[in-house]
Amino acid sequence: MTDPMQVPDGGMPWLDASGPHPHLVLSTRVRLARNVSGHPFSGRNTVEQRENVVAVVAEAARAVPALADATLYRLDSASLATRQWLNERQLISRDLAGLDAGGRVRSGAALLLGRSASAMINEEDHLRLQGLRSGFALEAAYAATDRVDHELGVRVSFAFHPEFGYLTACPTNVGTGLRASVLIHLPALVLTKEITKVLQGLAQVGLTYRGLFGEGSDVLGHLFQLSNQTTLGKSEPELLDHLGRMVRQVMEYEERARGVLRRDAAPALEDRVWRAWALLRNARLLSFDETVNLLSGVRLGVGLQILPDVPLYTLNRLLVLAQTAHVAQAAGVSLDDEAMPEHRAGFVRRMFEEVDRK
Amino acid sequence: MSQCQACHEREAVVRLTQIVGDDVTTVHLCSKCAAERGIETDAEVAQTPLGAFLAAMGKGSSPVAAASGAGEACADCGATLHDFRSSGRVGCAQCWVTFEQPLRDLLRRLHGATRHTGESYRPIDSSQLSPTELRQRDRAALREELRAAIEGEQFERAAELRDQLRVLDTS
Numbered sequence: 001m002t003d004p005m006q007v008p009d010g011g012m013p014w015l016d017a018s019g020p021h022p023h024l025v026l027s028t029r030v031r032l033a034r035n036v037s038g039h040p041f042s043g044r045n046t047v048e049q050r051e052n053v054v055a056v057v058a059e060a061a062r063a064v065p066a067l068a069d070a071t072l073y074r075l076d077s078a079s080l081a082t083r084q085w086l087n088e089r090q091l092i093s094r095d096l097a098g099l100d101a102g103g104r105v106r107s108g109a110a111l112l113l114g115r116s117a118s119a120m121i122n123e124e125d126h127l128r129l130q131g132l133r134s135g136f137a138l139e140a141a142y143a144a145t146d147r148v149d150h151e152l153g154v155r156v157s158f159a160f161h162p163e164f165g166y167l168t169a170c171p172t173n174v175g176t177g178l179r180a181s182v183l184i185h186l187p188a189l190v191l192t193k194e195i196t197k198v199l200q201g202l203a204q205v206g207l208t209y210r211g212l213f214g215e216g217s218d219v220l221g222h223l224f225q226l227s228n229q230t231t232l233g234k235s236e237p238e239l240l241d242h243l244g245r246m247v248r249q250v251m252e253y254e255e256r257a258r259g260v261l262r263r264d265a266a267p268a269l270e271d272r273v274w275r276a277w278a279l280l281r282n283a284r285l286l287s288f289d290e291t292v293n294l295l296s297g298v299r300l301g302v303g304l305q306i307l308p309d310v311p312l313y314t315l316n317r318l319l320v321l322a323q324t325a326h327v328a329q330a331a332g333v334s335l336d337d338e339a340m341p342e343h344r345a346g347f348v349r350r351m352f353e354e355v356d357r358k
Numbered sequence: 359m360s361q362c363q364a365c366h367e368r369e370a371v372v373r374l375t376q377i378v379g380d381d382v383t384t385v386h387l388c389s390k391c392a393a394e395r396g397i398e399t400d401a402e403v404a405q406t407p408l409g410a411f412l413a414a415m416g417k418g419s420s421p422v423a424a425a426s427g428a429g430e431a432c433a434d435c436g437a438t439l440h441d442f443r444s445s446g447r448v449g450c451a452q453c454w455v456t457f458e459q460p461l462r463d464l465l466r467r468l469h470g471a472t473r474h475t476g477e478s479y480r481p482i483d484s485s486q487l488s489p490t491e492l493r494q495r496d497r498a499a500l501r502e503e504l505r506a507a508i509e510g511e512q513f514e515r516a517a518e519l520r521d522q523l524r525v526l527d528t529s
Contacts, residue, residue: 020510040435040450065496065522143506147499158479159451165474167454169447171464176476218384233471
């Protein structure tokens with residue numbers, strides 16, 4: 001097996017801030033849940049049946065142009081550090097990485113990673129096809145995922161019901177199987193305490209939010225993943241269009257809140273972002289949570305041109321590279337190394353020194 | 359979920375998100391500590407995200423659901439409605455047919471709809487498709503992605519896709 005840590009560019013082009021509205025929206029993800037017909041779903045299948053799913057999908061994928069450049073990584077034979085590393089890059093879910101079950105990974109868990117799209121194999125559903133794009137790019141992320149779906153779907157038979165649509169293990173995903181999510185930075189809405197109203201409003205129109213790391217994760221660094229709650233009864237373009245319109249509205253609210261902060265609380269705002277700047281560049285011990293919260297302040301300060309310009313790509317990359325498995329890899333230590341906060345602070349400082357030199 | 363952050367003893371079942379001052383903070387609490395803070399939980403039945411719905415199904419708020427699935431097992435995977443209620447997960451494609459009515463009731467509450475109106479799909483035996491048909495489908499999907507790349511001003515990606523289309527067109 002190839003080592004995923006050797007993937008060129010590490011599967012992170014979605015972080016490069018090249019997409020539309022990069023200062024507010026970090027990335028857009030579209031995923032489609034699919035199951036291979038004739039095979040029980042993940043909760044009720046055997047080791048052999050999961051192996052068979054991998055074999056069927058891998059065989060079909062070889063003939064799929066959209067996955068021509070994809071590599072298959074077996075996660076059930078990968079180390080915990082590798083699986084956590086892939087999860088930190090948002091390439092696989094916590095479930096597939098086996099991070100929730102005390103580090104135990106499901107047999108047959110695999111990742112087909114291509115440049116344009118990827119497929120998680122033997123997740124809660126047999127297949128979670130996903131496209132990740134930089135910035136606010138619902139159309140492009142969907143087109144890439146849809147293409148894999150079409151090309152794979154004529155070579156592998158998917159479970160489909162004339163009334164319920166694409167069948168999934170969890171009824172919350174049935175129908176289109178589509179979950180589109182937009183990772184958006186909303187510090188001003190939090191600082192002006194408008195965020196509760198906004199999130200309640202989104203819930204009323206069938207949208208939901210999660211933290212940086214998906215289902216069940218905390219909101220850190222004022223980063224919210226906004227996504228559609230329902231998957232049935234609306235077509236794919238309708239779901240995307242609805243989410244897109246709401247996200248644009250939230251972006252407007254955030255810009256307006258930034259304007260209010262600048263006008264009514266300039267000294268407090270400037271103090272806050274300069275403190276974040278100073279701490280990130282000088283702290284000797286940093287937890288990941290603190291790092292993300294400080295990065296939020298710096299991102300806001302750069303966006304409002306209060307702070308010196310730091311490339312958004314650097315700030316985005318730090319969100320991934322300051323996580324435990326990445327810091328451990330860079331420092332050459334194990335995941336449970338006691339000096340992790342020190343390694344992290346050192347890594348962050350060096351990233352900023354690099355920016356200064358350019 | 360993790361350990362309760364108040365008593366550090368029991369398993370946390372509630373995620374409480376609060377906005378205190380400037381920050382969004384999240385606390386994980388067990389049902390007892392949550393209750394002490396005046397937060398009602400239905401933790402015993404809400405172990406899965408669908409727990410509340412499923413419990414409601416069992417309690418007979420949906421009589422059809424309780425009646426039709428009782429004891430019946432899926433012919434393909436052997437799962438019963440009870441298995442579904444406790445795991446929140448459907449066993450296989452056939453389960454969707456076996457437990458059609460209770461699932462339909464659940465879908466109505468989850469999605470406000472029961473009928474898929476998105477892309478339709480005909481499960482196909484791929485060997486029935488000729489190479490030409492396969493190529494036509496691939497080409498159509500590729501063109502769609504190219505269009506989206508251009509609209510999204512992702513020109514580098516668009517150039518790659520154009521090259522891929524050329525290869526397909528000449529093969």
